[in-house]
Amino acid sequence: MDKSNLLNVSNLKKTFIKKSGTFLKRKKTEVYAVNNINLEVKKGEILGIIGESGCGKTTTARMIMRLMKETEGEISFEGVNLCNLKDSETNKIRKKMQMIFQDPYDTLNPGMRILDILMEPINAHEKNLPYQAKYQRVVEAIEAIELRPAEDFIHRYPHQLSGGQRQRIAIARAIILKPSFIAADEPTSMLDVSVRAGILNLLLDLRKKMGLTMMFITHDLSTASYMCDRIAVMYQGKIVEIGPTKKIIHKPSHPYTKALVAVVKDLNHFIKNREKLILDGEVDSTKEEKGCPFVSRCPHKEDICHSQVPNLEAIDNGHSVSCHCHTELLERTS
Known part of the structure; x- marks a missing residue:
């Protein structure tokens, strides 16, 4: 410890x-x-x-x-x-x-x-x-x-x-x-x-x-x-991203964090690009774990997202994310 x-x-x-x-x-x-x-x-x-x-x-x-x-x-x-x-x-x-x-x-x-x-x-x-x-x-x-x-x-x-x-x-x-x-x-x-x-x-x-x-x-x-100094982002009882504040704000990796940051930075941008950022849907915390908790609202979901719970994995020094698709999302935005 x-x-x-x-x-x-x-x-x-x-x-x-x-x-x-x-x-x-x-x-x-x-x-x-x-x-x-x-x-x-x-x-x-x-x-x-x-x-x-x-x-x-x-x-x-x-x-x-x-x-x-x-x-x-x-x-x-x-x-x-x-x-x-x-x-x-x-x-x-x-x-x-x-x-x-x-x-x-x-x-x-x-x-x-x-x-x-x-x-x-x-x-x-x-x-x-x-x-x-x-x-x-x-x-x-x-x-x-x-x-x-x-x-x-x-x-x-x-x-x-x-x-x-x-x-x-x-x-x-x-x-x-x-x-x-x-x-x-x-x-x-x-x-x-x-x-x-x-x-x-x-x-x-x-x-x-x-x-x-x-x-x-x-x-x-x-x-x-x-x-x-650091921010942990929670969704449906889980931490989906955690890291230094600057990285969470300027380089978010989880689709949910990206949507939160987009609203804060520019509401007009969020409205115009809403379908790319976050889909409609409701939070359901009564379901058993079968996949990513964000899968019903994520615009970037893939087959693995429905069947396997993503682990919180380190992607940078002190920065971790729980998403199967974070590598692809990072490549699209870089």
Whole structure:
């Protein structure tokens, strides 16, 4: 195992049971939310996970953060397999791993003051600290998220803050225990466009000051290109391409990634060339693996794509793709 990796995920799977039909004739179907994910997050980097809604991004993060049990696989954090830990052992790890959720309206208790909200994780993990030391830690966290002076915010309730301020408080709650790893699940998608850049720059600033390692989940490729050192593209519970941000943006190899990049670069180009980029079709995560998960929507599919699941193979230094046809596609575009 590479010691430069803070997090290693191996063969991670999560299936849910979908029930349908009548009471007398109930049908159960397995839904593959995450299907054999393999990735690593290096110390100090920001790894972006992008993909459309329902591709398994958030489920992957929730399993890594131990908010959900995996069906199969291994999650190694600082060399410790989190999947084998008891609840009491997992609680000790939680101090080092924190999460920023998507919706600041739902993640802050409306009946608690900001002081109590930020004091809560300290009371859970460092309850022997004197009250004054806890209070000072809260003040420092609020000032770190650029809400100054802290005393103007510390006794407010969440409804007395704007959406951007609420998300900053959620970030303060994540950093107050001084973690080494943060998973940010679309932290700006619920905010006005005018305040998104401030939140993104705050996260980049905190990463530099605190030496944080991050997993940044988003469906917006332009945001991922601004924030991330590397990007993993997910489709139907699988990683179909992963590599340095510049290579994903400027030299995408998977047809799905090419379509995402085309939309970001030039919407008119995407509309005019839509048939060459991506075909109509719907995502179906209930089917058993018989071929490429993208085959029903891919304009470049071949016979092998229907019968054989492509492996995630390295095509360049740090750049891997899961596609039977990536060599031919590269030759066509070069």
